[in-house]
Amino acid sequence: MGTARVLRPETAPDGTLLSYFTPEATHVVSRAKELLVERPHGHVLKAGSDVTPNANVLSATAYAYGVFASHVVVGNTSANRFVSVQRNHLNLLRSSGVRALARIDGEWRLLGVPSALVMDLGGVHWVYATDAGRVDVRTVVRSDARGLELRIDAEQALDLLVTVDVELGAGHWSATSELDGRALAFTADDGTDVAEHCPGLAYVIATATGRIGGDAVLFPDGRSRDTPVVTVRFDAATSASVVLTGDLDGRTAALRVAREGIDHPLGVEAELAAHRAYVADFTRHLHVDGDGRLAELNLLLPWFTQNALVHFLVPHGLEQYSGAAWGTRDVCQGPLELNLAFGHHDTVRDIVLRVFAHQFDDGTLPQWFMPDSYAERYQDDAHGDVVVWPLMALGEYLAATGDTAVLDAEVPFWDHAHRGPGTVPVPVAEHVRRSLGYIRTHRAPGTQLLSYGEGDWDDTLQPAQDTMKEEMASAWTVALLYQATRTLEDVLRGTTHADLAAELGAEADTIAAEFSDRFVIDDVLAGYVVFAPEGPWPVIHPSDDRTGLHYRLIPMTRSIIAGLFTPDQALRHEELVEEHLHFPDGVRLMDRPAPFHDGITRFFRRGEQAANVGREVGLMYTHAHVRYTQALATLGRDRLVAELLRISPVGQHDRLATSAPRQRNCYYSSSDAAFTDRYDAAAHFDRLRDGTVAVKGGWRVYSSGPGIYLRQVVQGALGIVERSGAVVFDPVLALEDDGTMIRIDLGGVRRTVRYHVDAGNAPVRVEVDGVPVPGVEVAAVYRHGGLRVAAADLQGTGEAPSGLIDVYVGDDRSTLHA
Known part of the structure; x- marks a missing residue:
């Protein structure tokens, strides 16, 4: 692939080069590597250079096996989809997304897995070695507008056919011919969901030299089957391009970008360089000199930053394509900590205010909400820890800036009755008091500890018994609440909000007084305690003979991060994590999966129901490993960098012999154990520790993980x-x-x-x-x-x-x- 310097090469046992990076962090993948991976190489492309929330952003998803764009969407990534989503990683349905065919030796051939794939932050390049010479396909998103260009270049003149599968099909979009027949403009039909929420939304498919038509050319008899496929045909061409644009501000705006695209084709290298510059500007041009172990960050940082911005600004991923929402817990972590890491404090403030604007007047918040014109859509209830996260986010912001004036900023409570923004402005300080009010009235029986409610961060452990919601308390949630209230007390003490500081301090003092007595049993922190009428009993603890689970990671790491443990307790639990929860690919949430009783639940819903051996069973959530590194930073342990690099996909293949082949330039939300089924996992879980079971990359891109990872790199290490x-x-x-x-x-x-x-x-x-x-x-x-x-x-x-x-x-x- 040219003369680019090869960094961090990955080779097969026979020495064949499988993949590598260039100094610009471009990732190059061979056909042989693509055929090895379980999840095909993919990339969520985001147009523009936005760094703060803006509904009018275009994104698209590309895959190695000839999906040159899919899930092309402006705005809400679930409701506003235009080009169809590629839902099957086996590529069974080959009409989805944007595809291309070339007529070679008289036969139409679908361009699939390439000879080489080149992924850049702002584009993807497929290289095909064919019987008719080399064919290059590039998809590049605009860095300064809502548009993308698909360009095909061939060594020999070929008949080419590009297909675009429109997501919603007939009866949802109406098309008109524009730009003298060089474009089709699409607007939503009256009465549709899109028309109701985004009446100005328009999409355009345009081409300078191709012939735009329907699906008739796909069939031997030349008759249309009325599918939602749009075709663009090029005869005897060595170069062909198709431009896709979209805009919430209407057809005129979308057509303007389309006209620019076909009249003035993108300078690909300049456009890719602009995307790299955009990410570099955001990360304050952080670069590690030399070739020490931290130099790996130069290849990882651009990709994790891009992934984090996708999670923040156009929420969806390669597997979780139906995103669009902000998880209240998630946005208070990944996006907030990403911006803290690189000093974008104005954006952090904006996140805090946006979250409080979705708080109900009883102090609670939805589990997730849509931050755009679909705002009436949100989850009505939430896990028990969600009420804590706005407090945590506010404390983080105040610790970084000292901007106590934010407590006087006014945002209404969310009008739950009408499912819309409230109209009466309320100071943020009052929002904080409402949170405290809710917490004070939702205690586990006989304690001053916040009750479990619908769950905590580990959503595989949602309670299966209704009594557990009120009678059980999560050590992790309580430790998080301690950290949030103590942080806020510290930054507000001695300010005009001293009274509020005293209320927050009282909550922190209450937790400190009860925590060890209630949760630490025989020198081991229980994951939960049920305060039942017949007496308290621990859950996930060495003495827990009900679930058979003995150690839980996140209460231990959060208690260290929060400074809630005594020094002796911190040392003790650091040792417990290393002995029972640390595995070659990272730390695990528990010492073993929840028991499986053929889907019958006894204590925890998803953990006991999941049939797929994914993260719910493998238990290695990358996010939790990042929090483990934060605990190491809190303890001042010099193995911090080693643990950060342990989960870097760039070099994991060199460090971990049991790592199954995987894409190397994206964030994985989990490391999944290669057990055959739940029974195999239950019987042989310890094989993960001795390295006789392989581990695979889980879901990609869509996670708060990249943001918190980058913060631990910058501020922790x-x-x-x-x-x-x-x-x-x-x-x-x-x-x-x-x-x-x-x-x-x-x-x-x-x-x-x-x-x-x-x-x-x-x-x-x-x-x-x-x-x-x-x-x-x-x-x-x-x-x-x-x-x-x-x-x-x-x-x-x-x-x-x-x-x-x-x-x-x-x-x-x-x-x-x-």
């Missing part, structure tokens, strides 16, 4: 935490990271940061251009804190400061010792 008027330097690195140099924009200025890691527990020191700068050590639990340096002291000295920042730190940050 590299230790660059932007605060109002200051930067906290707080790296957690190992001796092998000594000498690592990164480039990053700080305060709008490109900086080079060089890390000096010494053996021992030396505190953080910072020099700018070789001159020590003053700073204040930041308080931390379980370890030595970082150094807060005023932004003014980072400017350097002399007439031409180099901007070089030297950070000195020991590899042992912890104050805990066994």
Whole structure:
């Protein structure tokens, strides 16, 4: 594939090159690799350069096996779909999406799996070696508009046929010929869902040289079968292109972009470079110099950032194509932490206010909601932890900015009766009080602990017994509530909101007083405790003889992150995680899957019903592993970087012998065990630990995981935490990271940061251009804190400061010792 430098090559046992990256993070995949993977290589393309919510965004999904675009949609990714979704990874239905056929040796051939596939942030390139010479197909989305171009280039003149399968079919879209027959413009029919919610939405299919028609050309008798397929035919062509556009602002806007596309074809390389620049700008041009182990981030960071922006701005994925909603819990994590990581605090504030605007007047929130013109669609109820997440998000924002004025910002409560925005503005402080009010009235019996409700983060453990909703408490949810309320108390104490700080502090104090007595039994934190009339009993604990499950990960890691454990408890549970829950591919939610009784539920619904051996059974949720790395950062453990890289798909094939072949440039929501069925998993789960069972990549792209991962890279490992008027330097690195140099924009200025890691527990020191700068050590639990340096002291000295920042730190940050 040209003269590009090959980075991180993947080879077959016989030495055949399967895939690699280029220095620009472009990923190149061979046909042989595509034939090895269970999930076909795919890419969710997002047009434009939006970094904040905007309903008027076009996206499309492409797959390696000749799906040059599918799920082409503007706005709501579930309701507004125009080009059909490719729903089957076996490519059984070969009409879906946008396809292309070439007439070779007198026969029409469908272009399928290519000889090579090249994936860039803003486009995909298929390379076919055919009997008629090389054929190149490129799909590129516009970086500055709502449009995409499909371009075919052939060495020899060929008859070409492009098919576009319209999702909703006849009776839902009406088409008119436009641009002198070079385009078809589609608008939704009256009375349809799209027309009701997005009356201006229009899509356009356009071509400069092709003939647009219906499906008649697909059949030998030349008669239409009235399918929703639009065809574009090119005779004896060496070059052909089809442009697809869409716009919520109407046909004129969509046609304008289409006309530009056919009159002035995209400069592909310039367009791809613009997408790379867009992501680089968002990530403050973070780059690791040299070839140390952290250099892998240069290939991972652009893709995880793109995936995180897809999750935030056009919610859907390669497997979860029916997204569109914001999960209340999800948006308060992935998008919020992505923006915290790179200092986009205005966007964080916007997220906080948008979430509170969907709060009901009783203090609760929906599990998920549509953030667009379909806002009347949301889940009426929610898991028990969802009420906590707006508090957590607000605390994170305030800790980063000190912007206590946000408490006085006014947003209405959601009008649940009319399923629409409220009309009476209410200060955010009152929203916080409503949350506290709900929490105070929903306690587990005989305690001051928030009850479990409909579940917590692990949605495989939703209660199967109605009594568990009220009688059970989740140690994870309670620890999360402690962290949220304690954080808010700390940032609001001494401000004009001191009364609210006292209320929040009282809740945190209550939890601290009860937590160990209620949840820590025989020195082990229970996953849950049921406070039944006959007396409390633990669930997921060594003494739990009902479920047979003994250890649960996320209460342990969250209690460390929240600083809720005593030092001895933190050490004890760190050891328990390593002994019982750490596996070669990452940490698992529990020491074994929930018991399977042929689908009959006893305690937990999905965990006991799931027949598919996916994440509900394999138990390795990548998101939970990222939170584990956050716990390691909280403890100051030098294995943090190793654990972050453990789940990087870029180099996992080199690190993990049991890793089944998979796509290497996207986020996986789970690592799935290759057991044959539930019975096999139950009998042989320990084989995951000894490496005799393979692990496969789960669902891709659509997750809060990429955002929280990037935050742990920037703020956890590299230790660059932007605060109002200051930067906290707080790296957690190992001796092998000594000498690592990164480039990053700080305060709008490109900086080079060089890390000096010494053996021992030396505190953080910072020099700018070789001159020590003053700073204040930041308080931390379980370890030595970082150094807060005023932004003014980072400017350097002399007439031409180099901007070089030297950070000195020991590899042992912890104050805990066994």
